[in-house]
Amino acid sequence: MGKILVKNKEMVVPGEVIVEGMDYLPAGNVFRENDKIIAETIGLVNVDNRLVKLIPLTGFYKAKKNDVVIGQVRNITFSGWLMDIGCSDLATLNLRDASSDFIDKKADLTKIYNFNDTVIAKITNVTKTGYIDLTMRGPGLTKLRGGRLIKVAASKVPRIIGKQGSMIHIIKEKTNCKVIVGQNGFVWIQSEDPVNEKKAIDTIRLIEKESATEGLTEKVEGLLK
Amino acid sequence: MSYTKRKDGRKFDEMRKIKAEVGVIKNANGSAKFQIGDTIAIAAVYGPRNLYPKFLQNPEEGKLRCNYNMLSFSVDERIRPGPSRRSKEIGLVTERALSPTVNLKEFPNAVVDVFVEIIQADAGTRCAGICAAAMALADAGIPMKDLVSAVSVGKVGDKLVVDLDKSEEDYEEGATDMPVAILPRSDEISLLQLDGEMEAKEIIKALEMAKKACLELNKIQKEAIRKKYKGEGK
Structure with a gap:
């Protein structure tokens, strides 16, 4: 019987054994060696039924079709x-x-x-x-045309957009900026007012930094008031 | 006269004080600083990026390229800056120590550049460099099978010791220095050099001491990585 050695959503570093046993399957950013599943990058463990994968915390954007x-x-x-x-x-x-x-x-x-x-x-x-x-x-x-391009980690993109676009909606509305987020983590921001532009950038940087904290949407909302 | 007591009061199998930090260079994709005693190494990782000239590219998998450099003020007597025979060799052995762990299959035609800079030297620089480089590679998000740890072991006078410092390397009655890099999960050795004389039995014993020290080092390396990304967990 397989044994999970690391708790779900816990951080692992390369070379750490996540699971022992053959009844789990390696998915993204992990690999199998003999009967062990081992982490390949720094990331958070995600066990979904029998699939073991890592949500990476660093690294390059991996190009995917239709992104x-x-x-x-x-x-x-x-x-x-x-x-x-x-x-x-x-x-x-x-x-x-x-x-x-x-x-x-x-x-x-x-x-x-x-x-x-x-x-x-x-x-x-x-x-x-x-x-x-x-x-x-x-x-x-x-x-x-125009605007400003900032780069964030591609793994943070879902957090910047938020559930059904809630987070990005707040940023757009409160700062009056045009914001476009690419799946690769490139964010384009344009505004008439440079102060607002700065505000939007600061907010995105904050989200990037505290992407794991809960209630981030409320925090951002409060910050932009 | 035999070597009965180490100059800084350490036990024979004790390493110097270690400090590790990840993410010290902002513009690099990954970086780390590793300090063991008075030896300080900084490693920066750039890439994967395009490799030129084009004939060096490998369409099967990416390439790892390591560069070791000692800064002119890192030693007592100023050393001439720039590449030397020694730095070229150490760059090569660093590359060979790290390459069994990195998986660059996903980055064909690309190169991952590792720059190791020694800003303060007190023996054991190549080992400190390898430790820093391993952490920097992990920080850059390069897929890795293991985190390499390295330490030098050796013989000072008639005693086997771990982690020699400069004064021990220069011991009047002869000292042998053997840098070892170990992949801690599989216990494989990816770097083994020997400068001096040792008996076969002593080498085996020294390797065991190195293994023990490397496991300890590995814990510190992992802790340093965790520290940088701590805010991101739950």
Whole structure:
């Protein structure tokens, strides 16, 4: 019979044995060695029935198909753009996926998206060798003009958005900012008033820092009053 | 005359005072500081990031690259800054000590850069560097099978000791220094060098002492990591 050695939601560091026995299955960020399931990164243990996984506390964003992310142009090739989306590799945005408008083959690509331009894009494909394909054809996938880009850990994104968008709704409403959160942890903020912009950034940093505390929504609400 | 008492009053199998801290460099993806006695090492991890020149890339898995550097003021007599034969060697052995633990299958064509800087040296720098690098890699979120711990053991005069300091390494009647890195879960050895002379029996005994010390070190390393992420648990 399997034995769980670590309590649910407790923190583990790499190399720590979480479960002994063959009747549990390793899921994300853990691996099996003989009859033991061992942590691979720093994270919180999550045992769901027989699945053992870790919610990572650090690390890079892992690209997933159909994620909507925010990217920044890092390089321009003959057939498209290379975007930084917080992965180890740059993601490719192909010319024909770049816009719903027609783009002439001879067009100057810097006129469409220039270096350091920020865009919202969707991941269409992730290959095993690490290539990531993006598309910008679809509702809401546009270039972001102006504003400010901050980066948070991708694992904190669900907390920033909140249950059914409750947290992000509060931030948007109280600070009067436009806020867009990408699944990769890139957050774009724009406001007419720099004071409000600063407030929104501070709030997001607070959420990132105290993501595990309970009643965070109330705390944020109180802070922004 | 035999070596009867250690200069700083430690027991023969006792390490110097250890301090470990994670997250000391803000701009790095992961970082750690490791202090053992008067030896202080800082490690910073950058990446996984693209590897250039391109011919070095491996489409099967990512690459680990370690760089060891001693700062010019880290020792009594100023050392010439920049790479040397010694630092190149230690960078290489650090890489080999750490690479059995990291799993870079998910990062093809990429490189993980580890920079180990020794800001104060009092013997045992490569071991301190490896300990710091292991914590920094974990902090960066690189998938790892185990947390490597390293300590130097050796023979001063006729006594086997753990964690030699500089004065013991320079003992007039001869001293042997053997840095050991151990993967604590499986007891595998990923670094073993020997500078001096020891009998086979003594080496086996010294390795056992190193193993015991490494388990102790491992606890301190894990505690340091936990401390940084403490607020995030329940």
